[in-house]
Amino acid sequence: MGGGQDGRPVVVLADDDVAITSNLAPFLERAGFAVHVAADGTAALELVRRLDPDGCVLDVLMPGPDGREVLRRLRAEGRWLPVILLTQVGESRERAIALDEGADDYLNKPFDPYELLARLRAVVRRARPGRRPLSASPGLRAGELRMDRVARRAWLKDTELTLTPKAMLLLDYLITHPDELMTRERLLEVLWGFDFPVGTRAVDNRVAELRRALGDDSARPQWIATIPGQGYRFVATVEEVR
Amino acid sequence: MRRLGPGAWAALLAPVLAGAIVGVPLQVAEPGMRLYAATSPGLVAGIAGLACAAVMAGVLGARWHADRVAATAATAALEGAAASAARDRLRFLARLDHELKNPLTAIRVGLVNLEQTTGMRAGGDEGGTALASVSAQADRITRLVSDLRKLADLETQALEAAPVELPSLLAEVAEAIGDLPGASERSVRVTVPQAPWPLPPVEGDRDLLFVALQNLAGNAVKFSAPGDTVEIRASEDGEGLLIEVADTGIGIPADEIGQVWEELARGRAARSLPGTGIGLALVRVITARHGGRVAIRSRQGQGTVVSLWLPLPAGPGAAPDVAGSRQRGDSPGKAVA
Numbered sequence: 001m002g003g004g005q006d007g008r009p010v011v012v013l014a015d016d017d018v019a020i021t022s023n024l025a026p027f028l029e030r031a032g033f034a035v036h037v038a039a040d041g042t043a044a045l046e047l048v049r050r051l052d053p054d055g056c057v058l059d060v061l062m063p064g065p066d067g068r069e070v071l072r073r074l075r076a077e078g079r080w081l082p083v084i085l086l087t088q089v090g091e092s093r094e095r096a097i098a099l100d101e102g103a104d105d106y107l108n109k110p111f112d113p114y115e116l117l118a119r120l121r122a123v124v125r126r127a128r129p130g131r132r133p134l135s136a137s138p139g140l141r142a143g144e145l146r147m148d149r150v151a152r153r154a155w156l157k158d159t160e161l162t163l164t165p166k167a168m169l170l171l172d173y174l175i176t177h178p179d180e181l182m183t184r185e186r187l188l189e190v191l192w193g194f195d196f197p198v199g200t201r202a203v204d205n206r207v208a209e210l211r212r213a214l215g216d217d218s219a220r221p222q223w224i225a226t227i228p229g230q231g232y233r234f235v236a237t238v239e240e241v242r
Numbered sequence: 243m244r245r246l247g248p249g250a251w252a253a254l255l256a257p258v259l260a261g262a263i264v265g266v267p268l269q270v271a272e273p274g275m276r277l278y279a280a281t282s283p284g285l286v287a288g289i290a291g292l293a294c295a296a297v298m299a300g301v302l303g304a305r306w307h308a309d310r311v312a313a314t315a316a317t318a319a320l321e322g323a324a325a326s327a328a329r330d331r332l333r334f335l336a337r338l339d340h341e342l343k344n345p346l347t348a349i350r351v352g353l354v355n356l357e358q359t360t361g362m363r364a365g366g367d368e369g370g371t372a373l374a375s376v377s378a379q380a381d382r383i384t385r386l387v388s389d390l391r392k393l394a395d396l397e398t399q400a401l402e403a404a405p406v407e408l409p410s411l412l413a414e415v416a417e418a419i420g421d422l423p424g425a426s427e428r429s430v431r432v433t434v435p436q437a438p439w440p441l442p443p444v445e446g447d448r449d450l451l452f453v454a455l456q457n458l459a460g461n462a463v464k465f466s467a468p469g470d471t472v473e474i475r476a477s478e479d480g481e482g483l484l485i486e487v488a489d490t491g492i493g494i495p496a497d498e499i500g501q502v503w504e505e506l507a508r509g510r511a512a513r514s515l516p517g518t519g520i521g522l523a524l525v526r527v528i529t530a531r532h533g534g535r536v537a538i539r540s541r542q543g544q545g546t547v548v549s550l551w552l553p554l555p556a557g558p559g560a561a562p563d564v565a566g567s568r569q570r571g572d573s574p575g576k577a578v579a
Contacts, residue, residue: 017344017348019344019345019348020344020347020348020351023348023351023352023355024351026355027351027354027355027358030358030359109343109344109346109347110343110346110347110349110350110384111347111350112350113350113351113354114354164402164404165402166402166449191449192449201414201418201452202448202449202452205448205449
């Protein structure tokens with residue numbers, strides 16, 4: 001990684017609100033990124049085509065082509081650079097759409113700037129040049145676990161897993177972000193869309209449900225590992241099906 | 243008086259027409275025909291009474307039908323108005339939430355920039371103290387806005403429905419409030435019946451039920467003092483589960499109790515305490531979405547009990563012990579007494 005002229009990873013930051021870009025750009029610059037700001041969708045497309053950056057942060061609501069449309073056009077052009085969508089709505093339907101459209105990750109506004117930094121570093125590190133991200137793949141496999149992400153179904157060997165919708169959502173997020181440390185707070189946001197006061201134990205309960213369904217031993221995990229005091233990590237190797 | 247509808251006119255005209263159709267040809271063809279009947283005056287009186295009753299029943303039935311039509315229309319109008327008001331509110335909350343998101347994001351990033359570039363540390367010098375204070379206030383607005391949004395979302399989003407075991411849920415709630423400031427100085431007790439049978443599971447969204455109960459238990463801790471008692475207890479009445487969260491705390495003044503379920507309602511006692519005033523509204527919405535109901539009783543200076551009733555899943559197999567026992571005569575206390 002690190003396609004910038006001085007070795008710094010290049011990032012395109014697209015948001016029509018100057019209050020956002022004028023604060024976020026220096027923050028990301030200090031964190032070691034070379035940041036180029038776009039004020040609308042057209043400018044974002046043009047910047048990405050010209051710079052071929054290492055990553056892109058796209059606000060969903062922008063004049064001209066909005067964030068989702070920019071993402072669709074980039075993917076249609078075969079550009080698989082890591083993209084983080086800044087979404088507005090916290091509902092799971094919106095989140096599913098964000099990932100279905102080929103975003104590598106997403107954050108709901110207002111977000112913790114350090115969380116954006118963590119997500120951005122993770123997607124840039126995980127990027128597979130020229131190949132679509134796992135989050136844009138319709139089918140994935142991790143060992144004996146197979147997942148049809150479009151139909152939201154999963155199988156262990158030949159047996160279909162019976163999971164609650166939230167557990168399925170969690171499995172989907174974990175399997176598309178393998179080898180990344182996920183804090184309970186982040187996973188809670190994935191499950192509920194915002195900092196819902198359900199307590200991080202809600203995450204532990206869903207992970208327990210997943211482990212039961214997978215027959216995963218928390219002491220010697222094959223899929224989901226507990227990182228004591230920090231969160232969880234999907235440890236199995238993930239590959240695309242077909 | 244109400245006007246008669248076409249149906250009523252038809253009902254009145256039909257017998258007249260039927261009489262004319264039979265009577266007129268008879269009168270024309272056989273003008274001399276006469277009927278003589280020998281019968282008791284008692285029977286005549288009885289038949290006349292029955293005929294009058296039939297007429298009265300017809301009149302009353304028509305009137306009842308008309309009333310019902312009018313009432314249904316009124317209810318529909320009220321429901322329509324309520325639904326439209328609810329939609330307006332949701333739209334307003336969504337817009338408010340939306341308009342505040344960008345400024346709040348900018349403020350949060352700006353504060354981090356300030357911290358990183360000036361070297362100010364929260365709590366350090368005067369600047370650091372100011373920074374910490376602004377950060378805390380930005381977080382507070384963020385929380386308020388997202389709480390309001392959550393409330394709006396909860397009223398419409400699909401709930402997960404899975405069997406929820408209350409004993410473990412209540413234990414988790416008690417454990418969670420144990421982390422609250424001052425909780426260790428209250429005596430927190432959880433009571434769950436084991437006899438004559440354990441509590442059957444309720445059907446619902448465990449995470450949301452946790453939120454509701456944690457809110458109630460958190461309030462009980464918040465509005466009580468060291469040495470007070472907080473009780474979380476559950477019972478079953480055959481049709482549902484009753485969960486009560488009771489405390490021996492400061493209680494709620496009589497003039498405030500009517501408003502406690504409204505969003506942003508903050509009692510006088512709560513003004514000095516942290517919170518967004520959304521907790522009980524959240525409890526109300528979560529309970530209603532589970533088909534249940536909430537109630538609150540309080541005495542100022544003595545304490546408060548909030549009860550939350552949740553229906554048990556209907557149908558055979560959902561709660562076999564309970565259903566079976568009920569058929570064998572598990573019924574209200576008066577049968578036993």
